[in-house]
Amino acid sequence: MRQIVSQTKRWVIKIGSSLLTANGKGLDPNAMRGWVEQMVALRNQGIELILVSSGAVAAGMSKLGWDTRPKEMHQLQAAAAIGQMVLVQAWENCFDQFNCQAAQILLTHDDLSDRKRYLNARSTLRALIDLDIIPVINENDTVVTDEIRFGDNDTLAALVANLVEADLLVILTDRDGMFNADPRNNPDAQLIYEAKANDPSLDDVAGGAGNLGRGGMQTKLRAARFAARSGTNTIIIGGTIPQVITRIQQGERIGTLLTPDQSPIAARKQWLAGQLQVKGKITLDNGAVTALTQYHKSLLPVGVKNIEGDFRRGEMVACTNLEGMEIARGLINYNATETQKIIGLSSDEIEKVLGFINEPELIHKDNLIIN
Numbered sequence: 522m523r524q525i526v527s528q529t530k531r532w533v534i535k536i537g538s539s540l541l542t543a544n545g546k547g548l549d550p551n552a553m554r555g556w557v558e559q560m561v562a563l564r565n566q567g568i569e570l571i572l573v574s575s576g577a578v579a580a581g582m583s584k585l586g587w588d589t590r591p592k593e594m595h596q597l598q599a600a601a602a603i604g605q606m607v608l609v610q611a612w613e614n615c616f617d618q619f620n621c622q623a624a625q626i627l628l629t630h631d632d633l634s635d636r637k638r639y640l641n642a643r644s645t646l647r648a649l650i651d652l653d654i655i656p657v658i659n660e661n662d663t664v665v666t667d668e669i670r671f672g673d674n675d676t677l678a679a680l681v682a683n684l685v686e687a688d689l690l691v692i693l694t695d696r697d698g699m700f701n702a703d704p705r706n707n708p709d710a711q712l713i714y715e716a717k718a719n720d721p722s723l724d725d726v727a728g729g730a731g732n733l734g735r736g737g738m739q740t741k742l743r744a745a746r747f748a749a750r751s752g753t754n755t756i757i758i759g760g761t762i763p764q765v766i767t768r769i770q771q772g773e774r775i776g777t778l779l780t781p782d783q784s785p786i787a788a789r790k791q792w793l794a795g796q797l798q799v800k801g802k803i804t805l806d807n808g809a810v811t812a813l814t815q816y817h818k819s820l821l822p823v824g825v826k827n828i829e830g831d832f833r834r835g836e837m838v839a840c841t842n843l844e845g846m847e848i849a850r851g852l853i854n855y856n857a858t859e860t861q862k863i864i865g866l867s868s869d870e871i872e873k874v875l876g877f878i879n880e881p882e883l884i885h886k887d888n889l890i891i892n
């Protein structure tokens with residue numbers, strides 16, 4: 522029993538082209554319906570879900586009667602333009618049958634590397650999830666160039682998992698999981714049930730893709746490593762296994778579970794530390810410094826003396842003591858104008874002053890990195 526998995530609450534599920542198109546014969550609506558039924562059941566139990574769906578190029582190829590994936594970029598992009606429409610209609614149709622709404626999001630690499638767009642993408646995804654809508658994400662293939670492409674949807678799914686702080690990334694593919702050798706050429710290959718995502722010996726077993734997919738097991742392993750950086754567990758598993766999504770949630774030992782080295786919070790803090798630029802500075806009184814450094818508490822507005830910089834909600838700010846020495850960094854819950862109005866106040870006064878409340882903390886302890 523995988524308790525670590527059955528306790529997870531926010532999932533990104535990625536479905537690959539090989540699986541979605543039943544090996545090139547157009548989309549497989551029965552399989553899609555089956556996954557949607559399980560996803561909606563999970564969502565109804567309170568699990569937040571985001572779907573990353575490949576298949577635009579493959580669906581376009583099938584519509585155009587092409588057997589092999591074209592090499593030229595403009596042909597690929599044309600196939601994606603045709604196929605994305607087919608793909609998203611097929612998902613919409615399935616979600617409709619279970620009275621669930623879905624929404625399409627097409628992303629390029631720039632959308633996640635630019636801070637402002639990153640925050641926008643995150644807020645939109647959060648808003649959709651809060652509305653009980655399941656976002657369906659793909660790369661915006663028709664406009665990407667080599668410089669701004671994720672390249673494969675395994676990587677895109679992992680970056681989305683980082684973005685929304687998912688606790689589980691499920692990669693559904695055409696094999697039962699990761700084997701100790703590429704099963705295409707090794708009929709005796711054995712399934713790996715569990716491993717650390719960062720185990721270097723996995724590099725030797727993960728091979729490339731088949732005819733339709735992009736990255737094969739190599740990009741799935743890399744995705745699991747990206748996901749692990751923010752503490753997310755990854756399961757690589759066969760999408761044709763009956764009731765696969767439900768059984769993962771029940772903690773059944775199926776597929777390959779790749780775990781992070783650190784707890785989600787520790788990993789997240791490390792990831793935050795490496796990712797973000799400092800956009801402002803806030804000065805804490807002595808009581809707040811002790812609360813943060815000795816008792817590992819969240820920072821409340823009451824302990825803040827002064828602020829500098831023009832930061833927005835979700836951005837990184839440095840926290841200094843009264844002598845100006847930096848003692849921590851963290852993601853702030855209010856923008857500079859709002860923060861200026863609430864410093865020195867107790868948290869129950871926030872709503873009166875601002876007319877709304879995001880969170881009672883100025884910086885939550887999970888989003889604080891103590892120096």
Ligand SMILES: Nc1ncnc2c1ncn2[C@@H]1O[C@H](COP(=O)(O)OP(=O)(O)O)[C@@H](O)[C@H]1O
Pocket residue numbers: 536537538539540575693694695696698699700701702703704705726727728729730731732733734735736737738739
């Ligand atoms: N060690 C391995 N274990 C399982 N599959 C592997 C391994 N190495 C390479 N592969 C290949 O990876 C393929 C799945 O990747 P890919 O074709 O990109 O699918 P998807 O469309 O699901 O992303 C499998 O069909 C398999 O041939």
Ligand SMILES: N[C@@H](CCC(=O)OP(=O)(O)O)C(=O)O
Pocket residue numbers: 536537538539574575576577578579601659660662672673674675733734735736737
């Ligand atoms: N954005 C592309 C996805 C390509 C891709 O990564 O495919 P896969 O390896 O099957 O997940 C498409 O929709 O065709």
